Amino acid sequence: MGKISYMRLKGSQNLRLRLLLSTLSTTPILIEDIRADATWPGLRPHEVSLLRLLEKISDDCVVEINETGTKLKYKPGIVIGGRHLVHDCGTSRAIGYFLEPLIVLGLFGKKALSIRLKGITNDSKDPSVDTFRSTTLPMLKQFGIPPEGLDLKIQSCGVPPHGGGEVILSIPIVQDSLKAITWIDEGMVKRIRGVTFSTKVSVQFENTMIHAARGIFNRLLPDVHIFTDHKAGEQAGKSPGYGISLFAETTSGCFISADTAVSYGREDDEGELDDEKKELSPPGDIGEKIASALLGEIEQGGVVDSTHQGLLFLLCALCPQDVSKVRVGKLSPYGIEVLRHIRDFLGVKFVIKPDPSTETVILKCVGCGLKNLSRKDN
Amino acid sequence: LSERTALRHNINLMQLVYGKPASKSSNEMKDTSEEESEDDEFFKPKGEGNKKSKEGVNDNDVDIDDCSKFLSNGSIKDWKSEDLIASIRDRFVTGDWSK
Numbered sequence: 001m002g003k004i005s006y007m008r009l010k011g012s013q014n015l016r017l018r019l020l021l022s023t024l025s026t027t028p029i030l031i032e033d034i035r036a037d038a039t040w041p042g043l044r045p046h047e048v049s050l051l052r053l054l055e056k057i058s059d060d061c062v063v064e065i066n067e068t069g070t071k072l073k074y075k076p077g078i079v080i081g082g083r084h085l086v087h088d089c090g091t092s093r094a095i096g097y098f099l100e101p102l103i104v105l106g107l108f109g110k111k112a113l114s115i116r117l118k119g120i121t122n123d124s125k126d127p128s129v130d131t132f133r134s135t136t137l138p139m140l141k142q143f144g145i146p147p148e149g150l151d152l153k154i155q156s157c158g159v160p161p162h163g164g165g166e167v168i169l170s171i172p173i174v175q176d177s178l179k180a181i182t183w184i185d186e187g188m189v190k191r192i193r194g195v196t197f198s199t200k201v202s203v204q205f206e207n208t209m210i211h212a213a214r215g216i217f218n219r220l221l222p223d224v225h226i227f228t229d230h231k232a233g234e235q236a237g238k239s240p241g242y243g244i245s246l247f248a249e250t251t252s253g254c255f256i257s258a259d260t261a262v263s264y265g266r267e268d269d270e271g272e273l274d275d276e277k278k279e280l281s282p283p284g285d286i287g288e289k290i291a292s293a294l295l296g297e298i299e300q301g302g303v304v305d306s307t308h309q310g311l312l313f314l315l316c317a318l319c320p321q322d323v324s325k326v327r328v329g330k331l332s333p334y335g336i337e338v339l340r341h342i343r344d345f346l347g348v349k350f351v352i353k354p355d356p357s358t359e360t361v362i363l364k365c366v367g368c369g370l371k372n373l374s375r376k377d378n
Numbered sequence: 379l380s381e382r383t384a385l386r387h388n389i390n391l392m393q394l395v396y397g398k399p400a401s402k403s404s405n406e407m408k409d410t411s412e413e414e415s416e417d418d419e420f421f422k423p424k425g426e427g428n429k430k431s432k433e434g435v436n437d438n439d440v441d442i443d444d445c446s447k448f449l450s451n452g453s454i455k456d457w458k459s460e461d462l463i464a465s466i467r468d469r470f471v472t473g474d475w476s477k
Contacts, residue, residue: 016444066476100446189470216457221470252469292457299466306448331395332448339395352391361391 006030007291042069046093089119094124106171121165122261130245144179164237180322187252194246212287216348309335310318
């Protein structure tokens with residue numbers, strides 16, 4: 001066995017992105033100084049869980065972590081995929097954290113992926129599973145991914161701190177490669193849809209959220225429908241909470257989303273202890289806040305919302321060697337990180353041009369031409 | 379003039395994301411761009427200092443949470459005001475199409 005040359009990285013930031021791009025570009029990485037100076041040094045439980053998940057879906061992948069967890073060696077394997085996999089995502093981050101890399105990896109697997117993920121379905125940090133269903137999955141279709149076999153089933157809801165939610169994700173593989181896109185027409189908003197959920201609290205919380213959200217939209221658009229999804233019994237997970245996920249569909253088929261959830265904080269999260277230990281925000285405020293956030297995203301005028309910028313850029317970079325052109329609103333900090341990492345791992349650099357007339361940003365790139373090589377091994 | 383500002387803005391965005399043109403993505407250039415570059419922090423053998431100078435929101439927090447969700451806390455506008463509603467009315471099918 002030859003000596004493996006590792007790409008050397010430092011720090012804990014963007015671990016998810018690094019692992020994902022490392023796997024896609026088959027670049028082994030060595031990360032040092034992972035929270036070396038922190039009170040609790042090393043990898044967090046959700047990061048370890050993500051590594052375990054990568055091991056689960058790929059073959060010949062090697063993960064080495066030193067004793068304190070401050071140093072990580074990762075040699076990517078071939079993404080295999082497969083059916084009836086199960087993974088416990090733990091309760092330190094929501095399932096959304098795992099879904100984001102997983103949907104991209106699943107596309108470039110050997111076999112279609114279907115996996116049951118357990119943990120927290122909705123929280124305030126990661127996109128909720130409802131948003132994944134409504135916004136993220138339709139986005140993949142723009143890149144020529146067949147809608148058959150692309151699905152996210154929500155079995156039960158779970159909010160922090162104890163989770164208890166469960167979803168089943170199915171991702172088809174791309175037959176050869178993605179399809180380069182020109183996607184600059186954001187269109188006009190024709191309808192707003194959404195869903196609220198509540199676990200172990202009164203269903204009245206949902207009605208209040210919907211009422212407040214509708215109040216914001218009423219003067220703009222009549223076509224607003226927000227559904228309730230009250231979970232009871234087994235389906236309600238282990239902790240009380242409620243939340244809302246909204247999306248706007250435009251005439252050109254773009255989806256703009258905003259979501260959040262409220263629940264009692266995780267005990268181990270020192271940072272958030274102060275805000276979340278007190279009473280939960282009233283549902284009326286939440287409904288209004290998310291409706292406002294959605295209008296804020298619509299105002300930006302991109303083809304995706306700021307949460308999905310990273311995924312959009314990544315998919316563009318993975319396209320065949322054709323020009324992709326997309327329009328987004330203000331670049332989000334995470335989007336910028338994704339752009340930097342794409343350049344480092346895939347060597348794809350975007351041409352970024354502001355469009356002053358609409359205050360949006362146009363990004364163009366030539367994809368790296370990633371082919372689904374694992375599939376060809378069959 | 380507007381063209382010029384547009385051009386300048388254009389470069390700024392590229393720089394904001396990818397760093398100064400001189401530092402590009404090549405690893406050899408890392409010594410010259412030590413102080414100001416906001417990219418390449420991953421390749422540096424002793425990269426502690428430069429992370430601080432990284433532009434953008436994640437300033438000097440190398441251990442920031444890995445979130446794609448953009449939480450614009452505080453910047454949420456009051457969407458009940460008539461002016462704001464008028465400003466995005468044309469983003470909806472119910473808006474004025476004649477413009």
